[in-house]
Amino acid sequence: MPQLNGGGGGAGDELGAKDELISFKDEGEQEEKSVGSTAARTDLDEVKSSLVNESENHGCSSSSDSETDRQPQNRPDLESSDKHRDHFAEALRRQQPDGGLFRAPSYPAGYPFLVLPELAGPYLSSGALSPTARTYLQMKWPLLDVPSTAALKDARLPSPGPLSNKIPVVQHPHHMHPLTPLITYSNEHFSPGTSPAHLSPEILDSKTGIPRTAHPSELSPYYPLSPGAVGQIPHPLSWLVPQQGQPMYSIPAGGFRHPYQTLAMNASMSRHPSPSHRITLHKPCCAAVSTALESAVKSPGPLKKEEEKKPHIKKPLNAFMLYMKEMRAKVVAECTLKESAAINQILGRKWHSLSREEQAKYYELARKERQLHSQLYPGWSARDNYGKRKKRKRDNKQADSTLRDNILSQSKKPCIPYLPPEKTCDSPSSSHGSMLDSPATPSTALASPAAPAATHSEQAQPLSLTTKPTHCSLPVKTSGFSTSGPSSSPASSQPGVSLPISSPGTQTTPHISRPISFTSLPPSVLSFPASFQKAAIHSHHAILQSQPLSLVTKSAE
């Protein structure tokens, strides 16, 4: 868990100011459409084909030509993926005429982050409405074909006017700030069936293409600040908030009122973040919303009572989760493959392919998020959420991993030589100097803490063990190995020393575990990027610069 060092402020600024795009294949997506296929897309194409190839007709495997043709039509997917934006921007902004507590440094238009007073917070799920005072909302306008219809069904959701239809048509994923996902926390506190249609613009269903109503979660409140904290805590993510004067989306003055305003007001009433105090709700001004909220909040049975007593406060998202939230839409949009598991594999690879700087953004962001979370919920512990999910997968996993271990040991698969990573699935990395295939530009040499390249190559090994018919050359199933038991890896104690599987003398049975990584390193050491760089340089040096930290080998001894 590399954390940015104290320079956090600087990092934050960097984040806010740069609007750096995640390399991946965003660049030139627009051109891509007009010009046709590009190298950039080959990346995903490869991934797709490798992922879906053979086994499915999802279309990822479709020829580039067809895909090219498909692109434009695919926009709806994109649009839906950009569901995070809506028409609240201006109105919300008005609610904080002074720019609100959280003012962002200059932020490129198109990435408006709003501070929503009182929306159910992302950290509260399942019927738990946050009484918190503020919520971040990303107000990026999607390519919404904002149908005259739903988007503005509700009078309280006045048409963005100028925004009306397809305004942001030009807005493509690659225009998204890497941090956009921050605002996209889903609100599980709304029950699916009760989503207040009026709250959001219609979004084309990614699958059916049929206009659908955006789920409240798509309105994505970011975080709630504890009422007491509001106005006191400088928001760590303040830089995410659009500047006041920034031309966002003009909404007719007098335009709209946030449906949850009453909630906001109510929020102020519950000063204590304590879960037990969070559920009080005032009826939203809108009946529909009210209904939705009530249904979400109220739920029959004693179970509900328990929830009321102890709402589920979600864990803060980590860097990768933040990244995923942002990139998922892109990946999904570019690939008809919708299966999250597969998408996540791609995302995982892409994550590793990110440059240090790019990852640093997310680490910093995650760090801030954790900070905020801790401020909001001082007493909260990750353990509080333990057992909230019923997981039988655990058993499966164990069995699975055991099985895998057995298979491994039986087959005694020799170390697979270093595979030219990513070639199959993640070419993008190469395009932007990923360590994967373009070793060592000075910057990449320092690499992200995740030590991308090597990781991939390692992961590629277990490929054959993939239990799922992904038919993808993607190195997957790393997690499976990670659970391969207590066989502690010596290397884990010395992350920097771990060697690639291919290394001579390494144990024949590739033992891939999860991040030896930085999780085991003290934050001080991991302080990202500076400390990390040092550490990386120190321990890995040239060869290991991209060394897979996740690789565990016994040869390290």
Add this chain to the structure above:
DNA sequence: ATACCTTTGAAGAAG
């Protein structure tokens, strides 16, 4: 209807 899958990272528990 619900859990699984899949990813990485963070946090906590256990050894």
Add this chain to the structure above:
DNA sequence: CTTCTTCAAAGGTAT
């Protein structure tokens, strides 16, 4: 101190 487990998101898939 190290290792393992759980959860965070997401949405198709499987049970």
